[in-house]
Amino acid sequence: MNLLHHLCCPLCGGSFTRNNNVLSCPSGHHFDMAKEGYVNLLPPGKGKNARTGDEKDMIRARRDFLALGLYSPISDGIAGLLGKYLSDFPEILLCDSGCGEGYHTLRITESLMHQVPGKVLSVGFDASKYAAACAMKASARAGFTGDAGIGSDGKGLAYFIPANIFSLPLSDHCASAVISMFAPVAVQENIRVLRSGGVLVTASSGVDHLREMRNLLYTDVHISDGAVPEYEGFVLAEEKKVYYTIHLPDKTAVADLFTMTPFYYKTNDAGRERLYAADSLTVTVDTDLRVYRLK
Ligand SMILES: C[S@@+](CC[C@H](N)C(=O)[O-])C[C@H]1O[C@@H](n2cnc3c(N)ncnc32)[C@H](O)[C@@H]1O
Ligand SMILES: [Zn+2]
Structure with missing residues (x-):
């Protein structure tokens, strides 16, 4: 399984050939590959309508917070569900849509390698090139980039590409699974890239996610009603709640978790002051994992 065969040009959808460190489509669009296979497939000039991706401080905060391991039960839960639903695939192409810094992608790739007999090739896409670059470095450290970047072989590989998830540079019906973790769900694109049985x-x-932090930030707390999202073209196959308590041991951990959430943009000065005054915090993690099958 070679990722190059499944990537396509974000400008015209054409397939790629690789010449040294340049990917080219038949229409003459070229994309330079940096070392370790990193290639930016955000279409130049077309990014206006796409989200530009999270800011650098948010990315750093998320990387540092996730490194504490306090969210590892969430990727463990996703990996367990994928192992169950993908056991019939001889090899797996996993697409992480809105992968951030790749923390969950890499843990899930590692877990799947031990759960399934065939090869596992993961590709994470994110509108933030900083996040994708950070993920690519982590993948190289974990030994998931092979020797020669995109196109190399191995039991488990993980590549990260700056791209718009609403216009994925992936060919039709190549992915065994798409994961979408705390990111917008690009329903039509997911249908297009998923294989039959994916x-x-x-x-x-x-509804309880980070309840204690919200109570500190806001006097009037509004939270989602807990309704199960329905996606046209998909049928809900399984739900699993991951619910536990974490202890944020110091001000840095409290601030990092705050900075990586949407609360960061929605909190007034008084709320921020209350949060930054906390020396530690115990918060509930309440995450809903859902498996949707193609209809
Ligand atoms: C809350 S973060 C979650 C990151 C990662 N899945 C995790 O759980 O750690 C959401 C991510 O979605 C990305 N994102 C949002 N809209 C996007 C788009 N249209 N195309 C690509 N990425 C997008 C953001 O850049 C951000 O990294
Ligand atoms: Zn092209």
């Missing part, structure tokens, strides 16, 4: 697996916040 699944979409989502992770989203449940």
Whole structure:
């Protein structure tokens, strides 16, 4: 399985050939590959309508917070569900849509390698090139980039590509699974890239998620009603709640978790002051994992 065969040009959808470190489509669009297979497939000039991706401080905060391991039960949950639903595939192409810094992608890739007999090739897409670059470095450290970047072989590989998830540079019906963790769900694109028998697996916040932090930030707390999202073209196959308590041991951990959430943009000065005054915090993690099958 070679990722190059499944990538396509974000401008015209044409397939790629690789010449040294340049990917080219038949229409003459070229994309330079950096070392370790990193290639930016955000279409130049077309990014106006796409989200530009999270800011650098948010990315750093998320990387540092996730490194504490406090969210590892969430990727463990997703990996367990994928192992169950993908056991019939001889080899797996996993697409992480809105992968951030790849923390969950890499843990899931590692877990799947031990659960399934065939090869596992993961590709994470994110509108933030900083996040994708950070993920690519982590993948290289974990030994998931092979020797020669995109196109190399191995039992488990993981590549990260800056791209718009609403216009994925992936060929039709190549992915065994799409995961969407705390990211927008690009329903039509997911249908297009999934193979027959493939699944979409989502992770989203449940009604109690970070309740204690919200109570500190806001006097009037509004939270989602907990309704199960329905996606046209998919049928919900399984739900699993991941619910536990974490202890944020110091001000840095409290601030990092705050910075990586949407609360960061929605909190007034008084709320921020209350949060930054906390020396530690115990918070509930309430995450809903859902498996959707193609209809
Ligand atoms: C809350 S973060 C979650 C990251 C990662 N899945 C995780 O759980 O750690 C959401 C991510 O979705 C990305 N994103 C949002 N809209 C996007 C789009 N249209 N195309 C690509 N990525 C997008 C953001 O850049 C951000 O990294
Ligand atoms: Zn092209």
